[in-house]
Amino acid sequence: MTTDxxxxxxxxxxxxxFNKLFPFHVLFDKSYSIISSGVSLLKVMPDIxxxxxxxxxxVVLPKNIELxxxxxxxxxxxxxxxxxxxxxxxxxxxxxxxxxPEDDIYAIIxxxxxxxxxxxxxxxxxxxxxSSHDSMGDMLMALQLQKQTFSDLQEYGVMLDKKxxxxxxxxxxxxxxxxxxxxxxxxTCLGILMTDLNGNINIWNEGVQNIxxxxxxxxxxxxxxxxxxxxxxxxxxxxxxxxRYETKIINTNDKVNENIIKLTISPITDLNNSVKSYCHxxxxxxxxxxxxxxxxxxxxSMAVSLLTGQIAHQINDLLQGIHTNVDEAIDYIAADLVKDxxxxxxxxxxxxxxxxxxxxxxxxxxxxxxxxxxxxxxxxDINELIYNVIHQDDYQxxxxxxxxxxxxxxxxxxxxxxxxxPTCLINILKNSSEALVNTKSPSIKIDxxxxxxxxxxxxxxxxxxxxxxRIKDNGKGIKTDNLNLIFDPFxxxxxxxxxxxxxxxVQGYIRQIGGHLRVNSSYGLGTTVYFYIPLSTNIxxxxxxx
Amino acid sequence: MYxxxxxxxxxxxxxxxxxxxxxxIKNAANVxxxxxxxxxxxxxxxxxxxxxxxSKYLNIDAELILIEFGKFWVLVTAMEGYGGLMRAGxxxxxxxxxxxxxxxxxxSMVFPELIPPTFEVHNIAVNSLDxxxxxxxxxxxxxxxxxxKGLSTMYEVETEITLIANRDPDTGKGPDVFRIVW
Ligand code: HEM
Numbered sequence: 001m002t003t004d005x006x007x008x009x010x011x012x013x014x015x016x017x018f019n020k021l022f023p024f025h026v027l028f029d030k031s032y033s034i035i036s037s038g039v040s041l042l043k044v045m046p047d048i049x050x051x052x053x054x055x056x057x058x059v060v061l062p063k064n065i066e067l068x069x070x071x072x073x074x075x076x077x078x079x080x081x082x083x084x085x086x087x088x089x090x091x092x093x094x095x096x097x098x099x100x101p102e103d104d105i106y107a108i109i110x111x112x113x114x115x116x117x118x119x120x121x122x123x124x125x126x127x128x129x130x131s132s133h134d135s136m137g138d139m140l141m142a143l144q145l146q147k148q149t150f151s152d153l154q155e156y157g158v159m160l161d162k163k164x165x166x167x168x169x170x171x172x173x174x175x176x177x178x179x180x181x182x183x184x185x186x187x188t189c190l191g192i193l194m195t196d197l198n199g200n201i202n203i204w205n206e207g208v209q210n211i212x213x214x215x216x217x218x219x220x221x222x223x224x225x226x227x228x229x230x231x232x233x234x235x236x237x238x239x240x241x242x243x244r245y246e247t248k249i250i251n252t253n254d255k256v257n258e259n260i261i262k263l264t265i266s267p268i269t270d271l272n273n274s275v276k277s278y279c280h281x282x283x284x285x286x287x288x289x290x291x292x293x294x295x296x297x298x299x300x301s302m303a304v305s306l307l308t309g310q311i312a313h314q315i316n317d318l319l320q321g322i323h324t325n326v327d328e329a330i331d332y333i334a335a336d337l338v339k340d341x342x343x344x345x346x347x348x349x350x351x352x353x354x355x356x357x358x359x360x361x362x363x364x365x366x367x368x369x370x371x372x373x374x375x376x377x378x379x380x381d382i383n384e385l386i387y388n389v390i391h392q393d394d395y396q397x398x399x400x401x402x403x404x405x406x407x408x409x410x411x412x413x414x415x416x417x418x419x420x421x422p423t424c425l426i427n428i429l430k431n432s433s434e435a436l437v438n439t440k441s442p443s444i445k446i447d448x449x450x451x452x453x454x455x456x457x458x459x460x461x462x463x464x465x466x467x468x469x470r471i472k473d474n475g476k477g478i479k480t481d482n483l484n485l486i487f488d489p490f491x492x493x494x495x496x497x498x499x500x501x502x503x504x505x506v507q508g509y510i511r512q513i514g515g516h517l518r519v520n521s522s523y524g525l526g527t528t529v530y531f532y533i534p535l536s537t538n539i540x541x542x543x544x545x546x
Numbered sequence: 547m548y549x550x551x552x553x554x555x556x557x558x559x560x561x562x563x564x565x566x567x568x569x570x571i572k573n574a575a576n577v578x579x580x581x582x583x584x585x586x587x588x589x590x591x592x593x594x595x596x597x598x599x600x601s602k603y604l605n606i607d608a609e610l611i612l613i614e615f616g617k618f619w620v621l622v623t624a625m626e627g628y629g630g631l632m633r634a635g636x637x638x639x640x641x642x643x644x645x646x647x648x649x650x651x652x653x654s655m656v657f658p659e660l661i662p663p664t665f666e667v668h669n670i671a672v673n674s675l676d677x678x679x680x681x682x683x684x685x686x687x688x689x690x691x692x693x694x695k696g697l698s699t700m701y702e703v704e705t706e707i708t709l710i711a712n713r714d715p716d717t718g719k720g721p722d723v724f725r726i727v728w
Contacts, residue, residue, distance in 0.1 A: 117628070117629050117630035117631075126630055126633040127630050127631060127634030128633070128634045128636075135655075137630070137631060137652060140631070141628060141631060141652070141653070142656045144628060145584065145585055148550070148627060149583070149585045152581070152582075152583045152584055152585070155581055156581065156583075159580050163580075
């Protein structure tokens with residue numbers, strides 16, 4: 001760029017203005033002797049007046065340049081600017097050289113060259129030492145900002161590093177938790193299966209196969225709804241609103257054992273609470289349901305026994321009335337107060353008396369079943385009672401030759417009614433005999449002993465000592481399904497029963513004396529009945545009755 | 547406001563109350579940024595939320611926090627980062643305050659998105675002057691008080707600062723006037 005300065009109108013600049021514009025300038029003459037300098041430069045280099053400029057400064061940039069005005073204005077005239085360095089201090093100046101023909105002198109115009117506010121401070125300078133038009137301040141600020149930005153970035157880097165480590169750790173954790181999840185999935189007896197929103201299966205464990213009976217290879221990419229005939233299950237309002245949903249499936253896939261499965265579907269949501277997949281938990285509840293029904297049966301039989309007791313009491317009261325009336329009627333006839341010429345009234349009354357005695361027996365056994373009969377309480381040795389039953393001729397319908405006794409050598413004293421326990425025993429023996437009808441070498445074994453502690457713990461009765469009477473046959477046994485029904489007063493497997501209330505009477509009585517009855521049976525192998533009866537606590541009193 | 551402002555708040559809180567306090571405050575203010583970049587412009591609301599959350603978390607009045615922040619800004623942020631610029635602002639408090647109207651102009655040279663406040667000086671006397679502070683931003687009067695207190699410390703003079711006139715409460719227009727006596 002060339003400007004024809006001769007064409008423009010010159011302005012004479014006074015010293016003060018020149019100084020204000022160029023506070024770091026130096027003027028020197030042809031002999032390199034300094035004539036004057038700017039105020040700000042004087043702050044850094046106070047004694048430069050009349051010194052040789054070449055002794056104070058050297059050119060550091062460009063390289064290998066001599067501080068020689070002839071060369072500067074001739075050979076080096078294409079060089080834009082120079083960096084001069086003060087030989088005795090840190091000061092470096094960014095300058096240009098000018099010739100002032102009016103005074104035949106040279107001028108160095110420039111500013112200290114610094115790249116940070118700190119360097120400026122080292123020179124004991126600040127921004128106010130620069131001319132206002134000079135953008136040194138802006139440059140320093142820009143540089144400061146650059147530094148700041150750089151340190152921000154470093155901070156950013158450190159943070160990213162930290163995040164990266166955290167992420168790596170999280171991934172590791174995820175890895176291990178995935179493994180432990182897998183172990184968990186493998187070890188649980190629950191069936192766990194994940195699907196997408198449309199029921200397409202993507203994860204499952206072996207439990208699903210165990211419970212449903214459907215082979216593992218069948219699952220991949222298959223749809224749950226098709227496998228279990230659950231069309232439209234995902235339209236369920238609970239699931240749509242993100243809540244879990246439970247249903248029961250009767251599973252017929254396993255042809256041998258039909259089972260009942262409880263299926264719980266839980267929606268899995270992401271961080272934004274929108275449902276992303278479904279988790280299905282399969283639980284085989286067949287046994288649970290069975291247990292539940294047993295419990296219900298038990299409760300039912302308790303209720304029935306209570307009701308039976310109440311009815312029996314009322315009938316008994318009425319019978320009492322009938323008896324008294326019949327007795328009185330007979331007395332009247334006997335005293336000839338009433339004519340009974342044919343004797344038919346007497347016969348009718350006798351019939352009434354006999355039938356009411358029969359009813360009385362039935363109500364008694366009803367009361368026994370309900371555990372409410374006021375039976376007499378005396379001490380008996382169980383061994384003796386059993387021995388008597390087996391060796392008396394009374395009970396003809398029991399084949400006593402197949403019975404083996406293994407009675408305890410110690411007397412086992414129970415407190416109760418003289419007849420009730422033998423009745424119970426005979427009840428059981430009758431049942432056994434019937435179960436033994438088609439057995440090749442039938443046998444019934446009767447043991448007595450003081451119940452073992454573990455037995456009692458198993459039976460959940462451990463407050464005191466018990467006698468155990470075990471009656472074991474090798475008959476046809478009872479089907480598992482029927483086992484919980486045998487105490488039902490109206491249950492029977494026999495078409496025609498002689499026994500009426502059978503086992504429920506036995507249970508009623510045993511309960512009444514604080515005992516416990518257990519029946520173990522394997523279908524085809526035989527049945528074992530256990531009586532647990534409390535050992536009498538007042539043996540020393542003279543209450544024996546044999 | 548530029549990130550350097552939020553960054554300065556962060557520095558002050560961590561210096562006085564520790565890293566955990568800062569994280570808690572940032573969470574309470576619902577600030578998602580992991581860190582602030584000095585040279586990037588952020589919404590003013592972030593700065594206001596940070597001051598609010600600091601006040602609640604540290605149980606210190608927001609006014610007091612702004613005053614402390616003003617001092618911190620002059621004595622730590624400005625002096626450490628832009629010492630040359632600050633020193634160039636004047637040889638004494640009065641000179642600095644007289645130059646203040648130009649101050650952010652210079653800052654704007656390198657922060658092109660700066661929306662700086664405007665300062666005017668009136669009623670200049672030997673040891674007092676009225677500083678008019680004009681801005682569209684609400685509620686930062688105590689920040690100015692803190693800044694002047696910081697400058698007083700920097701120039702080692704005792705000052706008394708009184709807010710003698712407020713901007714129009716309805717329109718928010720007009721200056722807040724501080725009388726500064728030293
Ligand atoms: C080197 C020193 C300084 C720098 C780099 C600086 C920079 C800034 C920046 C970046 C902002 C935020 C505005 C935006 O980003 O749009 C700001 C605001 C502000 N500055 Fe400074 N500043 C400096 C010194 C000062 C001093 C000494 C004072 C006053 C005494 C001052 C008074 C203010 C005030 C009051 C605000 C709040 C904005 C408003 O009221 O609208 N600053 N400054």
